[in-house]
Amino acid sequence: MDATLTPVAGDAVEDIEIHLLLEALxxxxxxxxxNxxxxxxxxxxxQARLQLGFASFSALQDALLRDATVVPRLLDYLTVQVSxxxxxxxxxxxxxxxxxPHLRTYPSLKVWIAGCSSGEELHSMAILFQEEGLFDRTLFYATDINPGALENAANGVYALDRIKTFTQNHQxxxxKTSLSDYYTAAYGRAAFDKTLRSRVVFSDHSLVTDAVFAECQFISCRNVMIYFDRALQNRAVGLFRDSLTRRGFLGLGSKETLRFSEHASSFTDFVREEKIYQRRDG
Structure with a gap:
């Protein structure tokens, strides 16, 4: 007797295709x-499938497996580029x-900007450390999984029409200075001074698969973990814990928290309203 096959609903088919696409990637x-x-x-x-012109996720998967040039285009949709x-x-x-005030007590500093995207937060931190007299003793690590984003961060060039907002935020x-001291404007773009990147190591690093690579006094990872599921959030927080010196600091995004992490006991609230935490001594 022939078995009767039950049709799979369209949404279920899409879910299967997405699962296979991510597995292929x-x-x-x-x-x-x-995760x-x-x-x-x-x-x-x-959004990526439509903008890249594929009729289905299976077609996108097929192209991905056979044409490496599809990867950076897809990553631009999968990684957060808004900052x-x-x-x-x-x-x-x-x-x-x-x-x-706490960082001033260290003779040398390591600061990790995790998920640096196109470098806006990195440049912000570099300027802040310059203004506070800490820049020359600090090594910054700027990491992301998107090679294109890292290249943009290393170039430090932004559309001139964004500078007004940048300047207001800075104030x-x-x-303690004018933001205009740090960039040169021409042809509709603002190029930030190369000296701001003179103490920066740019690196491809994944919070999902990669391990600890440095011991830092401060880690800033903002608006990245909101896109992770609970298990992946736990992995990332554990990675941050293991990457911090004792009593080192971790800054998260405004909608992120350590409250539900299995590693929460490794941290104390330091500036609760700004989601800044301090690693415990133990």
Whole structure:
């Protein structure tokens, strides 16, 4: 007797295709998005499929496996590229007023900007450390999984029409200089001074698959973990814990928290309202 096959609903087919696409991306190129939050990753993949001109996720998967040039185009949709300098100025003001006094006690510093995207937060931190007299003793690590984003961060060039917002944020953060001191404007773009990147190591690093690579006094990872599922959030927080010196500091995004992490007991609230935490001694 022939078995009767039950048709699979369209949404279920799409879910299967997405699962296979993410598995292919990981197995072929070692970019792991398999444990990103489902709703978010599905929304981005739908946008990518339409914008890249593929009729289905299966067609996108086929192209991905056979044409490596598809990868950077897809990564632009899967990684967060929206940021601005001194975003959430109160966060940077808290760093100036609450964190910097502690960092001054170290003869040398390592600061990790995890998920640096196109470099707005990196340049913000470099300027803040310059203004606070800590830049020359600090080594910055700027990491991301998107090679194109890292290249943009290393170039430090932004559209001139964004500078007004950057400048306002800088002032609200307690800036001690004029932001214009740090860039040259021409042809509709603002190129930030190369000296701001003279103490920066740019590196491809994944919070999903990679391990600890440095011991830092301060880690800033903002608006990245909101796209992870719970297990992946736990992995990232554990990685940050193991990357911090004792009593080192961790800054998260305004919608992120350690409250539900299995590693929460390794940290104490330091500036609660700005989601800045301190690693415990033990």
């Amino acid at each position: 990981y197995r072929r190129y070692h970019y792991d998005f398999r 990103y939050a489902g709703v978010s990753i599905k929304r981005r993949l739908r 601005e300098m001194f975003r959430d100025p109160s966060y940077f003001r808290a760093i100036r007023e609450k964190i910097v 609200k953060s307690g800036g």
